[in-house]
Amino acid sequence: MTGRAIIVGGGVGGLASAVALHREGWDVEVHERAPRISGPGNALTLWPDAQEALDALGIGDAVRACAPLHEHFELRRPDGRLITSVDVGREGEGPSPRVLTRSSLMRLLLDELPSGAVHTDSDIDPHVALSAECDVLVGADGVHSRIRTALFPASRPRYMGCVAWRGTADVSTDFHGQTWGPGRKFGVVPVEGEPAHWFACLTAPADYRLGAHHQELRSLFAGWHDPIPRLIEATPESEIVRDEVSQLVPAPETFAVDNAVLVGDAAHAMTPDLGQGACQALIDAVTLAACLRGAADPGQALADYDRARRRPTRRMATASRVLNRISRARTMPRARLGAIRIALRLPVARS
Numbered sequence: 492m493t494g495r496a497i498i499v500g501g502g503v504g505g506l507a508s509a510v511a512l513h514r515e516g517w518d519v520e521v522h523e524r525a526p527r528i529s530g531p532g533n534a535l536t537l538w539p540d541a542q543e544a545l546d547a548l549g550i551g552d553a554v555r556a557c558a559p560l561h562e563h564f565e566l567r568r569p570d571g572r573l574i575t576s577v578d579v580g581r582e583g584e585g586p587s588p589r590v591l592t593r594s595s596l597m598r599l600l601l602d603e604l605p606s607g608a609v610h611t612d613s614d615i616d617p618h619v620a621l622s623a624e625c626d627v628l629v630g631a632d633g634v635h636s637r638i639r640t641a642l643f644p645a646s647r648p649r650y651m652g653c654v655a656w657r658g659t660a661d662v663s664t665d666f667h668g669q670t671w672g673p674g675r676k677f678g679v680v681p682v683e684g685e686p687a688h689w690f691a692c693l694t695a696p697a698d699y700r701l702g703a704h705h706q707e708l709r710s711l712f713a714g715w716h717d718p719i720p721r722l723i724e725a726t727p728e729s730e731i732v733r734d735e736v737s738q739l740v741p742a743p744e745t746f747a748v749d750n751a752v753l754v755g756d757a758a759h760a761m762t763p764d765l766g767q768g769a770c771q772a773l774i775d776a777v778t779l780a781a782c783l784r785g786a787a788d789p790g791q792a793l794a795d796y797d798r799a800r801r802r803p804t805r806r807m808a809t810a811s812r813v814l815n816r817i818s819r820a821r822t823m824p825r826a827r828l829g830a831i832r833i834a835l836r837l838p839v840a841r842s
């Protein structure tokens with residue numbers, strides 16, 4: 492079937508859903524409350540199954556052209572000593588993760604949509620959205636989704652005991668990996684020809700009082716190896732993004748109710764440790780469009796989508812939460828690394 496879809500939220504999940512449905516002949520309308528489509532400009536790891544979804548969205552080759560392979564990963568101690576290094580994948584050696592800036596992904600998705608399909612500065616009330624005239628309403632409004640809250644008031648973001656910062660700094664570095672200290676970690680993702688992207692995580696109780704980003708990050712990572720202090724100093728305060736890492740507890744009972752469907756973080760927000768949230772949002776979008784293809788009415792198609800996506804994303808969210816706990820533990824970096832290897836199914840390891 493085809494028809495009219497209203498999509499609330501213009502993040503990765505919303506734009507990808509719009510592209511997937513538009514390719515099937517749907518009339519799509521995206522509403523994004525922010526004044527422009529962007530999202531924080533840092534890097535996303537795109538795993539091979541997400542790259543297949545990008546192929547289905549018609550932008551796989553364009554992404555591969557500007558997203559270098561995630562070839563090599565190092566794990567270090569705060570003083571810089573190497574714990575281990577891992578080869579993740581090489582060009583021509585089968586499916587491998589790639590790194591793309593979020594802004595590039597958003598631009599490529601936007602380019603696939605007809606002009607006038609995306610409405611920015613458009614904050615949609617969930618009850619208005621749920622009663623709007625359309626064949627399918629897609630709730631792609633992120634972890635704090637008001638569409639989800641209207642459908643499942645009990646399912647709420649629960650703080651996972653960890654605060655994450657991310658930023659982009661005009662600093663040149665060869666370091667690609669993570670540095671683990673007690674209760675905190677710092678990750679660097681260089682993208683060729685681009686400023687370096689970084690993230691930091693801190694184990695902190697819910698009532699922990701945080702200071703200004705620079706003040707906080709300087710004290711947390713004082714004395715850590717190069718390029719960590721340089722990256723912090725070179726990132727403007729206003730461009731550092733801080734998130735309280737959350738997961739939905741309980742998870743929504745279903746991703747589809749009547750003609751409304753949830754995708755991306757609205758359906759299955761997960762901790763960032765597996766680098767899978769945006770990947771799963773891309774797969775949601777492609778699956779949704781495939782389920783609607785050839786369906787006589789949206790009800791059955793959306794139930795099929797729920798069956799296809801709820802279990803795998805729940806398993807991913809659980810694995811990510813476990814990894815989050817392990818990687819922030821205060822001891823045993825080798826045991827922590829072993830768990831990471833198993834979780835990521837990393838192929839070759841060198842110490």
Ligand SMILES: Cc1cc2nc3c(=O)[nH]c(=O)nc-3n(C[C@H](O)[C@H](O)[C@H](O)COP(=O)(O)OP(=O)(O)OC[C@H]3O[C@@H](n4cnc5c(N)ncnc54)[C@H](O)[C@@H]3O)c2cc1C
Nearest residue numbers: 500502503504524536615632633755756766767768769770
């Ligand atoms: C530190 C960190 C690192 C990460 N790294 C990776 C990675 O490497 N790989 C990966 O795959 N994932 C990664 N993720 C996860 C990824 O960023 C998210 O899973 C992904 O962005 C979710 O996309 P989304 O479209 O579902 O939600 P969002 O990106 O949150 O988009 C939701 C949109 O809806 C809009 N909105 C909300 N309410 C309304 C409303 N009422 N009306 C209109 N618009 C509304 C918001 O403004 C927003 O633009 C990371 C996350 C973090 C925190």
